[in-house]
Amino acid sequence: MKKILSLLALLGLGSFPAWAQTENSEWFAQLQAMDSGQLSLLVILGLVLLVIVILLVLMVYLMSFMAEVLRRENPELANEPTWWESFKERYVTGKVDEVGGKEEKAKLMDDHSYDGITELDNFMPPWLQWVFVGTILFAVVYFVNYSVLGNGPTGVEEYQEELRVEAIAAELRKANQAASIDENTVVFDESAGAISAGKTLFETNCAACHAADGGGGVGPNLTDEYWLHGGSIKEVFTVVKYGVIEKGMIPWQDQLSPEEMQQVASYILTLKGTSPANPKAPQGEPYSASPADPAAPADTTAILAAL
Numbered sequence: 001m002k003k004i005l006s007l008l009a010l011l012g013l014g015s016f017p018a019w020a021q022t023e024n025s026e027w028f029a030q031l032q033a034m035d036s037g038q039l040s041l042l043v044i045l046g047l048v049l050l051v052i053v054i055l056l057v058l059m060v061y062l063m064s065f066m067a068e069v070l071r072r073e074n075p076e077l078a079n080e081p082t083w084w085e086s087f088k089e090r091y092v093t094g095k096v097d098e099v100g101g102k103e104e105k106a107k108l109m110d111d112h113s114y115d116g117i118t119e120l121d122n123f124m125p126p127w128l129q130w131v132f133v134g135t136i137l138f139a140v141v142y143f144v145n146y147s148v149l150g151n152g153p154t155g156v157e158e159y160q161e162e163l164r165v166e167a168i169a170a171e172l173r174k175a176n177q178a179a180s181i182d183e184n185t186v187v188f189d190e191s192a193g194a195i196s197a198g199k200t201l202f203e204t205n206c207a208a209c210h211a212a213d214g215g216g217g218v219g220p221n222l223t224d225e226y227w228l229h230g231g232s233i234k235e236v237f238t239v240v241k242y243g244v245i246e247k248g249m250i251p252w253q254d255q256l257s258p259e260e261m262q263q264v265a266s267y268i269l270t271l272k273g274t275s276p277a278n279p280k281a282p283q284g285e286p287y288s289a290s291p292a293d294p295a296a297p298a299d300t301t302a303i304l305a306a307l
Contacts, residue, residue, distance in 0.1 A: 094126045181258035186237040189266045198267030201260055205252070206268075214268070215276025218248065220283045223271045231272075231287030237265040 034042070067082055081089070089095050124132075145151050153161065189195075203212055209219035220228055228247075229239050240261050243251035252261060 091126050091130075178257070178259035181262050183234050183238045183241060186234055186258075186262050186265065188233045188269060189262060190270075194263045195267050195270060197260070198263035198265075201256065201264045202267050205255075206264070209248075211276060211278070213276040214271035214274065215278050216280030221276070221280040222268050223274045223276050223279060224282050225272065225286045225288070226282035226284045227287045228284035231269070232289065233265055233269060236268055237261055240265055240268075 064082070064084070071082075146154060202210075202214075206219075209217055210222055211217050214222040216222065220226075225231070227235075229235055229244065239249065240256075241251060241253045243249045245251075252264075256264070
């Protein structure tokens, strides 16, 4: 029941522009979280509200009908205004007094002549007066509530809260994007953080076979231009992910996350052109990156020197 009441409140406030963007997704999420019983109760409440509106319309129609019947049965009431005319005159249009002589018109037109265009100095309609008074009352209540009593967030606090929520959403998007990395979407990440993380992972998991400097041992040399299974970022990522079982290279997809495998593959590509202590003889075929698929930046020493 509490969910339904909160949802109805959000639906009622959803027509205001200030609420339209911030509350739209929230009430939709609450609607999806409801079970069939709660949805049925919500539909019943909506039907009840619709019936109430229809009854109000019928009441207004019946009042107008009864007023017309009374006017016809009592000729003395024929010249009296209807309740709607009285209401409109009092709260909407107001009563405009007829201006008789030229002196009265001239008085009403004082200070209202511009380039030969004159207008009567009519009074403000009642509805506009109430709107004006309402804005003043709202401003007083708003100022007292936020500035004097300190209730509710200020504009700066609302902005900071929006930044906090967006930062969480950005982290979630980043996590989802990192989790979706595979051999088709992997890219060379040359950021300092990614290369540093890749170096740590390489030294922990790969140095035993390829040496800490990438010169090779049980595994091939990773610093020259020769590659057994291709030297692009996608090919290196594929080898890291699925391994090469017949060569003793184990798959790392169950031990490293997709983002970590991308970091390791990116770090491996930065080793090209470096000078290991005991380089192993070249194996495989030479690889040169095409312009459409760059394996790594030409100068990797600057990246490694920054670590």
